[in-house]
Amino acid sequence: MNELVRSLPSPSLPGLHLPCAGTYKGWLFKWTNYLKGYQRRWFVLSNGLVSYYRTKAEMGHTCRGTIPLATAHIEVGDTCHMVLTSGGRSYHLKATSEAECQRWVSAMEEAKANATLLMPHSDDSGDEGPVPQEDRALTQGVLKTLAGKLDDLSTCNELIGKHGAALQRSLSELEELRGSVDSPDRVKAVNERATLFRITSNAMINACRDFLDVAESQSRRWQKALQHEREQRHHLEETIEQLAKQHNSLERAWRENPTSYTGVARSQEGDASDENDDAEFFDAMEDSTGFITVTASDNVQHKRSGSNQSMMSGGVPNDWTHNENETSGTNQVQLRRTRRSRIPDKPNYSLNLWSIMKNCIGKDLSKIPMPVNFNEPLSMLQRLTEDLEYSDLLDRAARCDSTLEQMCLVAAFSVSSYSTTVHRTAKPFNPLLGETYELDRLEEYGYRSVCEQVSHHPPAAAHHVMSQKGWTLWQHITIDSKFRGKYISVVPLGNIHLQFHSSGNRYVWSKVTSTVHNIIVGKLWIDQSGDIDIVNTTTKETCRLKFSPYSYFSRDVPRKVTGVVEDREGTAHYILSGTWDDKMESAKIVDSSKGCGGSEGKQKTVYQTLQPKLLWKKYPLPDNAENMHFFSSLALTLNEEEEGVAPTDSRLRQDQRLMEAGLWDEANIQKQRLEERQRVERKKRGVQANQALEEGQQDIEGYEPLWFQKRTDDTTGENTYTYRGGYWEAKDSQDWTQCPEIF
Structure with a gap:
């Protein structure tokens, strides 16, 4: 005790x-x-x-x-x-x-x-309530009075100093003239100066008393005014917070059921649109020709597609829908039979994000020390690997004879990587420099994936995937994240490269901006916005996907994605539509014409298309996903323990493992330990680099990745990290002697 x-x-x-x-x-x-x-x-x-x-x-x-x-x-x-x-x-x-x-x-x-x-209980007014507005002018007058009294005190102080000095001189002269003839006159002068000194001193004392009286009389009033202002400020803060919560609740309710809030005008518009169920309309895309799609009639459909019935049904290969059903069913069952299907439930820890983030506005998010409460038990390398959840789209694309159809599937794959983020507002762990992650799915899906953290500031990761089903994917992604007060924006920098083995077709694209909203108050939610330009560098065919940002006043479907697939001459062949959290469809264009002007005076193109066909559909989340960080079936297996992985693998991070087990306090301790160790290692590399420079060495590399090497891409001209090989051979022989000790 x-x-x-x-x-x-x-x-x-x-x-x-x-x-x-x-x-x-x-x-x-x-x-x-x-x-x-x-x-x-x-x-x-x-x-x-x-x-x-x-x-x-x-x-x-x-x-x-x-x-x-x-x-x-x-x-x-x-x-x-x-x-x-x-x-x-x-x-x-x-x-x-x-x-x-x-x-x-x-x-x-x-x-x-x-x-x-x-405390004094009375003031000039005798009112114990809050200070009214009219008293503020009185307070200002009191302050002026006090300032005037201070000036009087200053003047009296100067006079006392002068008179006191004169009195001292007179006393000295009087001492020297003692017994002389002029002595009576000198004594009279000293008396006069003493009298002046006494009068000035009395004035000083009176001025001090007046100042003290005014200050004491107003002390209670000032205390009440200050307390009133504090209460008003506190009440205002509570009111603003309550309004923000109500606004967030209304906005969320509208997003879940927009038809309940649009009124009579929306219902009338819906009745009119029912007259033509086959027509689909899309808003004009920014920075590109606006377009409207209209489903073609049956006779036009048969006329345009009759010559291709052996390969296509409504503009889409027969094996597209067949493989989609096969992948979403059989493979997912196989995954659940061989891999874990749940992790410990997430503890209910409450924490005020604003209390930690309010001093970090405008800073790089990767440099802000954050507790594990804001993380999910996966590293950024594992999140990057999670893009492969719908790798079956690339398997199907590898079997396509048409490069335009292949482009549609590649575009659907680029959108599918965002479907796992719709409920995932937590931040993944920042990988340590040299940290790796492997995902070996040769038996289930025919591919192997390896990632490595190649830079810490700025954080950058290199990723390489090789599939036995005819494709290879690699990417070098740098994350630029900023905290803006009300939201966090995450901008991935770098390109994704995909090459198909049989045709040699190579596709290049980048990622869009992710934004986490409601940082200050309300429920966090995530949005994706921007454009993805996919280019087939072999055939020069292109696809531009537009991720429409969420708007409270928009009538569009939330999380909407639209796109057009064009050949090298700029002729449109397919219209893509859907949402990044649910599905994507493609519709083959059979005719086009110029339509009416758009909202900004731009002339829209009207595309007549065949019936849309499903390209991709999101898998349902596992049972109890809301208590397991909203992980998908693949995400639940990413941190599963495996034998034989490199000692730098993300599965071996103690802080991440403890957080997954629900031991968040212990995880925070381990996270701080790892970060401190990383800072020490960075200082050592800095000292070594400085020593090398002093010895006259040039081109000092601060850090050299183990499994990836930096080079200039021949096609895009960008500086990127590509896989140098050797990882899987080292795993087969279990020779990890060259791996650094980072955990």
Whole structure:
């Protein structure tokens, strides 16, 4: 039990009652922040104030904070807990026992009552309510009066100095002329100067008294005005927070059921649109020719597609829909039979994101130390690998004879990688420099994937995938993330490269911007926005996908994606449509014409298409996904323990493993340890680089990745990291001697 001391004990009131002038001292635990939790502090209760120090020794020189009890609210929480609220700030304290907590509460309540009694209870107006608006002008007048009194005091001070010096000179002269003829006149002069000095001193004293009277008379008014302003500010903050919550609730409700909030105008428009169920309309795309699609009639469909019936059905190969059903069913069952299908439920830890992020506005998010509460138990390397969840789209694309149909499937694959993010607002772990991650799915899906963190600042990862089903994918992605106060924007920089083995067709594209909204208050939600330009560098065919940003006032379907597939001459062949969180469809164009002008005077192109065909459909989430970080079936297996992986693999990170098990406090400790170790290693590399420069060496590389090498891409001209080989051979021989020790 903490030691509790009274400087002025009261034998007649044992244990609880303290004299006003007494002090009450002891150890309490004060909540500091999430990273450090409750910290032991030395508290002193004296003269209506609660002060706290880190140690007893600090009492003589460093006070860490003071809480005035006269205006504080004292609340007893759960066992051994108490909360002091003063000036809009709350102090959470914890004692070691219930009895000790009760003693502190009783002492503070009595000190608060005594401090309240000592405060002046009357002012010039006699009004104990809040200071009205008209009193503010009076307060300004009082301030001017006090300023004038201070000027009077300054003037009196100067006069006293002058008269005092003159009096001193006269006394010295009088001493020298003692006994002379002029002595009576000198004495008279000294008396006059002494009189002036006394008059000036009296004026000084009177001015000081006036200043003190005015200050004391207004002290109570100022205290009330200050308290009123604090209460008003606190009330305003609560009101704004409540409005933000209501706005967020309405917005979420509208997103879930927009038809319930659009009124009569929307229902009338819906009735009119029912007259032509075959027509589909899309908004004009920015920076490209606007278009409208209209489904072709049956006779036009047979006329245009009759020559291709052996290969296509409605403009889409027969094996597209066949393989889609096969992949979404059989392969997923096989995955669940051989891999784990659940992880421990996520603990219900509450944490105020704004309390940690408010001082980080405008900073690079990767440089902000964050507790694991804002993470999910996967690293960025594993999130990058998760793009392969719908690798069957690339398997189907490898079997396509038409490059335009192949482009449609590649576009659907590029959209499918965002479907896992719709509920995933948590931040993945930042990989350590040299950290790797492998995903061996040769038996299930025919591919092998390996990632490596090749740079820490800026964070950059290299990824290489080789499939036995006819394709290879590689990418070098750098993450540029910024915190803007109300939202976080994550901009992936770098290109994704895909090459099909049989045809040699190579596709290049980049990722769009991800934005996490409602950082300050409300439920977090994520949006994807921007354009993806997919280019077949072999045939020069292109596809531009537009991810429409969410708008509260838009009538479009949320998370909408549209696109056009064009050949090298710019002729459109396919229209793509769907949403990035659900599905994508393609419709073959059979005719086009110029339509009416758009909203900005641009002329839209009207495309007549065949019936759209499904390219991709999102897998349903596993049962209980909301308690497992909304992980998909693939994501649940990414951190599953496997034998034989490299010692730098993300599965071996202690902080990530502890967080997945629900031990978040232990995970935070391990996370801090790993980050500190990484900082030490970075300093060592800096010292080595400086030594090398002093020795005259040039072109010093600060860090050299183990499995990837930097080179200039012949097609795009970008500097990128590509797989140098050797990882899977090292795994087969279990020779990891060249791997650094990072965990």
